[in-house]
Amino acid sequence: PLIPPTRLRAMTLPTFVDLNLDPFWMPFTANRQFKQSPRLLVSAAGMYYRSIDGREILDGTAGLWCVNAGHCRPEIISAIAQQAATLDFAPTFQMGHPGPFQVADRLRRITPDPLNHVFFANSGSEAVDTALKIALAYHRLRGEGTRQRLIGRERGYHGVGFGGISVGGIAPNRKFFGSLLAGVDHLPHTHNLEHNAFSKGQPTWGAHLADELERLVALHDASTIAAVIVEPLAGSTGVLIPPQGYLERLRAICDRYGILLIFDEVITGFGRLGAPFASQYFGVTPDLITVAKGLTNAAVPMGAVIVRDEIYETFMQGPAGQIEFFHGYTYSGHPLACAAALATLEIYEKEALFERAASLAPYWQEAIHSLRGLPHVIDIRNLGLVAGIELAPREGQGGPRGYDALCRAFEAGLLIRVTGDIIALSPPLIVERSHIDQMVDILSRVLQELP
Numbered sequence: 001p002l003i004p005p006t007r008l009r010a011m012t013l014p015t016f017v018d019l020n021l022d023p024f025w026m027p028f029t030a031n032r033q034f035k036q037s038p039r040l041l042v043s044a045a046g047m048y049y050r051s052i053d054g055r056e057i058l059d060g061t062a063g064l065w066c067v068n069a070g071h072c073r074p075e076i077i078s079a080i081a082q083q084a085a086t087l088d089f090a091p092t093f094q095m096g097h098p099g100p101f102q103v104a105d106r107l108r109r110i111t112p113d114p115l116n117h118v119f120f121a122n123s124g125s126e127a128v129d130t131a132l133k134i135a136l137a138y139h140r141l142r143g144e145g146t147r148q149r150l151i152g153r154e155r156g157y158h159g160v161g162f163g164g165i166s167v168g169g170i171a172p173n174r175k176f177f178g179s180l181l182a183g184v185d186h187l188p189h190t191h192n193l194e195h196n197a198f199s200k201g202q203p204t205w206g207a208h209l210a211d212e213l214e215r216l217v218a219l220h221d222a223s224t225i226a227a228v229i230v231e232p233l234a235g236s237t238g239v240l241i242p243p244q245g246y247l248e249r250l251r252a253i254c255d256r257y258g259i260l261l262i263f264d265e266v267i268t269g270f271g272r273l274g275a276p277f278a279s280q281y282f283g284v285t286p287d288l289i290t291v292a293k294g295l296t297n298a299a300v301p302m303g304a305v306i307v308r309d310e311i312y313e314t315f316m317q318g319p320a321g322q323i324e325f326f327h328g329y330t331y332s333g334h335p336l337a338c339a340a341a342l343a344t345l346e347i348y349e350k351e352a353l354f355e356r357a358a359s360l361a362p363y364w365q366e367a368i369h370s371l372r373g374l375p376h377v378i379d380i381r382n383l384g385l386v387a388g389i390e391l392a393p394r395e396g397q398g399g400p401r402g403y404d405a406l407c408r409a410f411e412a413g414l415l416i417r418v419t420g421d422i423i424a425l426s427p428p429l430i431v432e433r434s435h436i437d438q439m440v441d442i443l444s445r446v447l448q449e450l451p
């Protein structure tokens with residue numbers, strides 16, 4: 001099927017007229033619904049997308065939580081173009097090129113201190129699976145091969161690899177795919193409207209939920225547990241902000257029992273909370289950090305795992321001529337991704353974008369919370385430059401309000417992200433106060449008209 005004729009007439013770009021929407025099987029999308037009334041973006045610059053019918057769309061979500069420095073940055077474009085023309089590809093298995101060494105060296109300067117070694121992947125999902133494998137192999141190399149259990153959290157999102165969906169806590173992402181990884185448990189999530197609705201910043205209630213880890217240790221024995229993985233702030237399942245003291249308690253319990261703590265910072269990395277990583281924002285240092293998205297400003301896919309020196313050194317202790325870790329991707333440290341990452345990290349530093357996020361956070365908080373009291377709004381939560389707005393579920397028919405809100409916001413010129421009835425906002429860190437005002441204005445109109 002082609003784009004419906006009513007849409008075709010409005011289009012500004014004739015090259016798209018013959019677009020056949022059928023062959024592309026869209027990810028995490030209701031394909032048949034979308035293809036009836038597609039929302040297509042054709043260009044972007046700074047804070048804005050342009051839709052295929054020529055409208056400006058304010059980017060309220062930094063693409064998919066990833067375009068932290070704003071769209072189509074000339075420095076990144078030219079770095080990629082130059083790299084493509086110089087060295088399009090080089091293997092990093094038993095071979096190398098300067099790119100990944102440079103990116104790793106630059107990255108380690110902004111990670112928490114003992115995390116100084118970087119393994120490259122091409123996405124968040126790959127980074128997560130890599131981190132889980134590093135954790136398992138680490139214990140085995142230390143003679144603690146019985147530590148094979150992994151612990152995730154309900155409502156955790158760690159990508160879509162088999163490892164990631166096993167430790168992830170989202171039923172639809174798990175239930176179709178067999179028995180998944182064995183030996184995985186889940187901590188309870190920390191979302192609680194009864195105690196924490198309309199919290200500004202970190203909610204006060206819920207630190208004790210970390211103690212569930214003690215229960216799992218008692219049940220399985222510490223000698224069987226390899227790692228705990230959590231998003232410091234859970235993004236994809238609706239912006240769940242960690243209660244005060246919660247991450248500190250997780251860290252303390254992991255320390256007590258020799259369990260590795262993995263922070264999945266695919267969303268929180270690169271300034272989202274106003275510090276380079278959530279680890280620094282919360283003052284809690286994990287053993288491994290997974291990143292992707294903002295690492296390249298999303299211009300080229302790239303993911304990575306950053307590990308504590310002690311983990312890297314444990315792998316380096318065997319005979320020098322032996323491969324230390326039987327894992328890697330053809331595109332680990334791809335030249336184009338490295339070029340994009342270097343240019344991106346340079347922008348973050350030169351423009352002090354993480355500090356900028358921190359200084360805008362109070363304005364963002366008040367602006368977002370001004371939506372309190374509008375129809376259907378049952379919670380608003382925020383931290384750094386991220387916010388969640390939870391809407392009351394519809395009774396009976398009609399589906400989630402969230403999707404309706406997304407369609408209406410898009411028509412009104414704003415890109416938002418929704419999960420069920422939760423709206424997530426995470427603008428590029430270059431956002432101005434006037435953009436925040438525009439977002440709030442559009443959302444307020446959308447919410448007032450939403451059935």
Ligand code: PMP
Pocket residue numbers: 122123124125126128157158159160231235236264265266267292293
């Ligand atoms: N972990 C987290 C915390 C994420 O938010 C995401 C993506 N939203 C992923 C992993 C997976 O990343 P990707 O889609 O790049 O595989």
